[in-house]
Amino acid sequence: MDPLLQAFGLVFDPFVLAVIGLSAIFGMFVGAMPGLTATMATALLVPVTFFMPPVPALGAIVTATTMAIFAGDIPGAMLRMPGTPASAAYADESYAMTQKGQLNLCMGVNLVFSVGGGLIGVAVLIAFAPMLAEVAINFSSYEYFWLACLGLTCAVFMSNADPVKGFLSLFFGLLLATVGIDPAAGFPRFTFDDVNLMGGVNFIATMIGMFAVSELMRGAVTVDATTKVVTQAVGNLFRGLGGVFRRYWVNFLRGSFIGTAIGALPGAGADIAAWISYAVSKRFSKQPEKFGTGEVEGIVDATSANNSALGSAWIPALVFGIPGDSITAIVIGVLYMKGMNPGPTVFQENPQLIYSVFLIFILANLIMLPLGYAAIKSARQILRVPRNLLLPVILLFCLVGSFAMTNSLYGVVLMLAMGILGWIMEEHGIPIAPLILGLVLGEMLEQTFVQSMIKADGAFLDFFSRPIAGTLGVLTLMIWLVMLARGFRRSPVPNAA
Amino acid sequence: MRLNDALLGAILLGFAGWIWWLTSFFPAFPGQDYGPNLFPRILATGIGLCALVLVLRGVRSRAPLLVVEGWVMQPARLISFLLIPLAAVAYILVSDPLGFIPTAFLLLLGLFLWFKARPVVALPVAAGMTLLVHWFFAGLMRVPLPRGILDSVL
Numbered sequence: 001m002d003p004l005l006q007a008f009g010l011v012f013d014p015f016v017l018a019v020i021g022l023s024a025i026f027g028m029f030v031g032a033m034p035g036l037t038a039t040m041a042t043a044l045l046v047p048v049t050f051f052m053p054p055v056p057a058l059g060a061i062v063t064a065t066t067m068a069i070f071a072g073d074i075p076g077a078m079l080r081m082p083g084t085p086a087s088a089a090y091a092d093e094s095y096a097m098t099q100k101g102q103l104n105l106c107m108g109v110n111l112v113f114s115v116g117g118g119l120i121g122v123a124v125l126i127a128f129a130p131m132l133a134e135v136a137i138n139f140s141s142y143e144y145f146w147l148a149c150l151g152l153t154c155a156v157f158m159s160n161a162d163p164v165k166g167f168l169s170l171f172f173g174l175l176l177a178t179v180g181i182d183p184a185a186g187f188p189r190f191t192f193d194d195v196n197l198m199g200g201v202n203f204i205a206t207m208i209g210m211f212a213v214s215e216l217m218r219g220a221v222t223v224d225a226t227t228k229v230v231t232q233a234v235g236n237l238f239r240g241l242g243g244v245f246r247r248y249w250v251n252f253l254r255g256s257f258i259g260t261a262i263g264a265l266p267g268a269g270a271d272i273a274a275w276i277s278y279a280v281s282k283r284f285s286k287q288p289e290k291f292g293t294g295e296v297e298g299i300v301d302a303t304s305a306n307n308s309a310l311g312s313a314w315i316p317a318l319v320f321g322i323p324g325d326s327i328t329a330i331v332i333g334v335l336y337m338k339g340m341n342p343g344p345t346v347f348q349e350n351p352q353l354i355y356s357v358f359l360i361f362i363l364a365n366l367i368m369l370p371l372g373y374a375a376i377k378s379a380r381q382i383l384r385v386p387r388n389l390l391l392p393v394i395l396l397f398c399l400v401g402s403f404a405m406t407n408s409l410y411g412v413v414l415m416l417a418m419g420i421l422g423w424i425m426e427e428h429g430i431p432i433a434p435l436i437l438g439l440v441l442g443e444m445l446e447q448t449f450v451q452s453m454i455k456a457d458g459a460f461l462d463f464f465s466r467p468i469a470g471t472l473g474v475l476t477l478m479i480w481l482v483m484l485a486r487g488f489r490r491s492p493v494p495n496a497a
Numbered sequence: 498m499r500l501n502d503a504l505l506g507a508i509l510l511g512f513a514g515w516i517w518w519l520t521s522f523f524p525a526f527p528g529q530d531y532g533p534n535l536f537p538r539i540l541a542t543g544i545g546l547c548a549l550v551l552v553l554r555g556v557r558s559r560a561p562l563l564v565v566e567g568w569v570m571q572p573a574r575l576i577s578f579l580l581i582p583l584a585a586v587a588y589i590l591v592s593d594p595l596g597f598i599p600t601a602f603l604l605l606l607g608l609f610l611w612f613k614a615r616p617v618v619a620l621p622v623a624a625g626m627t628l629l630v631h632w633f634f635a636g637l638m639r640v641p642l643p644r645g646i647l648d649s650v651l
Contacts, residue, residue, distance in 0.1 A: 051638050164550045168509070171543040175516065178540070182533040187524060189533055190516075213581065220577040221568050223612050388612035389619075392605050393626050395581060399588050399601075400630055404640040409589050416585040427499050446536040453531045 007355035010055045011363065019049075019056040020063045020360065024367060027064030028375045031071030032382050033390070034081040035219050038068035038270070039326045043207040044394070046334060047401035054338045054353060058331065059360040065327050066118060066364040069270050069306050070372055073110040074379050077103060078232070086270035086306040089278045096294030098232060108237035109244055109296055110303045111372045113252055117304030118365040120256035121263060121311030126358050128264075132319045133347040135468075141455065142463050144320070145448040146472035148441050151322040152434070153479050155267025159431040163483050166434050169425065173435035176201045177442020184450055196410040203333040203439060205402040205411040206418045210432050211326070212398050213419025216391055218426075223387050234376055248300045251281055255301035256308040263309030266316050267437055269325025270306035277305035311361055318342055318354065321444065326433050329440045499564040503555025509548035516541040580611060596645020597635070601627040 010016065023045065030041040041064050049057035072084030076091035077098050087094075097106040139147075152174075156166035179190045180200030191197040245252065258280060259273040281301035282291045291298050313324025314331070321342035323329035335342045340350060347354055375382065402415035422432055456462030464470040500508075520534040520541070568574040584604050592600040602623050609619035634640040644651050 048633075048638070164547050168544060168547040168551075171540045171547065175537065175540045175544070178537050185524075185526060185529075185533045187533045189523065189537065190519060213585070217578055217581045220581050220612075221574050223577060386614070388614050389609060389622055391581075391612065392584075392608035393622075395584060395608070396601055396605060396626065396630060399585060400597075400634050400640070400642070403642070404634060404638065407641055409593070412585065412589050416582060416589070419585070420582060428505060449536065450531050453535075454529075458530065 003351040004355050006352035007359055010352060010356045011059070011359045016056045016059055019052070020059050020363065020367075023060040023064040024067050024364065024371050027067030028071045028371060029382060030064070031068030031083045032074045032375060032379065033385070034075050034079070034083055035215065035387075036394070037084045037211065037215070038065045038072070038086065039207075039330070040211045040215060041065065041068050042327050042330045043204065043211050044397050044401055046204045046207075046330060047404040049334070050337070050404060054335075054340060055356045055360075057334060057338065058353075058357055061327070061331055061334070062357065062360045063364040063367075065310055066307070066361070066368060067371065067375075069310055070111065070114040070118075070303075070368055071375055073114070073303060074107070074376060075383060077106045077110065078379060079383065084271075086274050087303075088271065089274040089306075090299050090302045093278075093292060093294065093298055096292065097296065097299070098294075100294045102294065102296075103232050104235045104237055105240050105244070105296065106299065107234060107376045108239070108241050109299055111237065111369065111376065112241055113255075113300055113304045114307040114372070115365050115368050116252060117256040117259060118307035118311060118368070119362070120253075120304070121260050121308030122358065122361040122365065123311075124260045124264075124308075125311045125314055125361065129315050129318055129354070130347055132315065133344040136319055136344040137348075139344070139468070140466065141448040141451040142466055142469035143472060144444065145452050145463065146469055146476055147320050147322060148445040148448065150472055150476045150479070151266030151316065151320075152437055152441060152445070153476055153483075154265050155434045155437045157479060157483060158262075158265065158268035158272055159433055161429060161431040163486070165428070165430040169430050169432065170434035170438045173438020174442040174445065175438075176206070176435070177439050178446065183443060183447055196406070196408070201439065202402075202405050202411055202414055204330070204405045205414040206439060207330055207333075207436065208398050208402050209415040209418030209420075210422035210436065212394065213415060214422035214426060214432075216395055216398070217419065217423050219387070219391055223391055234379070237373065237376065244296055244300065248297055251297060251300045252304050254280065255304035258301075259305030259308035260312040262305070263312035263324055264315045266322050266324055267433060268309075269313055269327065270309040273309035274302040274306040278302040307365075314357065314361075318346065318357070319344060321441075323437055323440055326436050329436050332440050498566065498569060501555050501560050501562045501564075502551045502558065504562055506548040506551030506553075506555055510545055510552065513541045513545035513548060516544070577611070580608060584608060592645070593643045594645055595643075596647045597642035598627055598631055598647055599645065601630065 027041055030036045031038060042061050045060050045064055049060050068084055069086050072082055072087035074083060076082040076087040077094035080091055080095035082088040082091040094106050152170055156163055156170055159166050179197055181198055182189050188198055255277040258277040262268050262273040262276060278298045278301060281298045282288050285297055313328045316322040316324050317328035317332055321332055323332050332342055340346060398415060399412055402411040405411045425432060452463060464473045517538060520537045523532065523534040525532050588600060588604060605623035605626060606619055609623060631642060635642045
């Protein structure tokens with residue numbers, strides 16, 4: 001049977017549609033609650049989808065994240081508190097619009113341009129992923145080694161943190177990935193004779209700890225802070241949108257394509273896409289002095305960008321098994337758990353699965369229009385959910401979720417340890433994303449490295465012997481040099497905050 | 498709470514050394530130059546180098562050894578903060594003998610009340626959420642949540 005038809009059959013199944021609907025509502029809620037991020041939504045979803053077949057499991061993640069990245073705009077405009085980090089770039093601008101009495105227009109722009117940007121990101125994913133997969137089918141361990149290096153370097157380079165701390169986080173993640181039975185020699189490393197550690201560090205429990213528990217610890221400190229109340233009512237969202245589109249269609253396309261490009265880069269996701277496209281918008285605007293005073297121009301760029309980054313982040317994840325952001329890092333973990341190792345062969349062996357992901361992406365962006373409309377209309381109620389009840393309930397989800405990943409208390413212990421570690425890292429300005437990417441890619445990096453070393457018999461130049469491998473290798477080395485040069489120029493910083 | 502870069506770097510240097518020392522017990526295979534200790538050693542070296550940069554920077558910056566934010570000094574907020582990891586520890590210790598339902602209910606209720614929820618709200622929400630989570634994970638997903646003292650009932 002034609003794989004595309006098969007995919008339609010897989011997606012338009014009542015159970016799958018129900019899962020998509022529920023995850024959409026879940027994603028809207030998590031995104032709209034300040035302090036709960038899209039990554040956290042994904043990490044909490046994984047235990048729930050653990051026992052599902054691949055299509056509903058992936059569908060839940062795709063839908064929830066798409067909704068969450070849009071819904072983050074709602075409290076940004078209403079309360080000046082971004083719902084997710086991806087909306088932080090333009091929360092001030094949105095709030096300024098609200099204060100000028102333009103809440104309707106602001107929300108309408110956020111909703112419609114999020115959908116548009118999301119669809120452009122998906123279109124690029126659909127167009128490029130299968131093409132890249134055909135090229136990638138011929139890759140050897142050299143290419144994969146350099147790709148992994150490049151991906152990990154990008155993760156450090158793109159995280160706005162100090163590169164030394166970024167690399168520290170990365171090395172730590174790679175080291176965590178070496179815990180367990182060594183893939184080449186079968187020797188147990190860093191297991192301290194513990195049976196649980198023999199199987200390695202459970203990835204989802206780590207994610208729940210790093211992205212949810214550490215966030216809860218931070219949130220618990222301010223739980224009693226008085227929550228602001230939304231005062232403005234929302235009217236007609238779609239009035240004036242035509243004019244905005246006619247004036248700023250270039251911004252919409254530019255934002256979407258910048259977002260798509262950044263999303264496809266390993267390690268950089270929706271939040272960085274929003275920051276950069278907002279900055280680009282200001283740089284090329286005819287009236288940059290109006291930015292920050294409640295102008296819609298920058299919002300068009302940034303809100304299109306963060307949603308378009310979501311789809312394209314799946315390109316490196318599906319084709320190479322290299323995550324485009326921390327959400328797709330979880331997706332890769334899920335794919336491995338389902339026994340479908342991401343890589344170019346998935347496109348040949350399970351094309352119906354890839355098409356299903358594409359379909360769900362399109363579907364998720366389309367149902368965002370009515371659901372987002374409903375979320376905006378009911379924002380006052382959503383934002384009134386008391387945090388003193390929400391925090392403990394999320395903690396319970398974390399406990400049960402990490403327990404379910406290992407069916408033992410080992411998951412809970414790991415989650416707690418990683419939560420505390422994540423909190424300490426953030427306190428010291430050490431970014432978490434490189435660690436997560438390191439943990440996901442560690443095994444692949446080590447395997448391809450050792451394989452390549454054995455093949456090359458220690459001659460490092462062989463790593464550059466194939467054309468694509470050579471290009472990737474030179475590119476990686478160049479980025480390392482740039483980072484080193486930057487580091488030296490920055491080194492006499494008295495207090496690197 | 499934030500350690501000075503020099504102190505953080507020193508701790509990490511020690512950590513890198515410890516990793517290197519652990520790898521020295523990994524077996525070598527004759528005729529195979531690239532054994533299980535190669536990759537961890539590269540990583541330990543990387544961590545060590547980063548740590549060294551941090552030490553040098555920290556010494557030069559002369560920042561205080563430990564910076565503590567204001568909330569640490571407020572007992573109520575400090576307890577709120579500590580309650581999150583402590584609740585997890587409590588779950589690890591008592592969920593097995595006590596069972597999931599009583600543990601989860603008590604944890605939720607305790608946290609709700611500490612975070613100043615009204616008992617009229619806290620009690621039903623704690624009970625409802627506990628049963629909902631139990632129904633979903635133990636019933637639908639067949640996760641073996643501990644039954645504990647309710648073993649005969651469930």
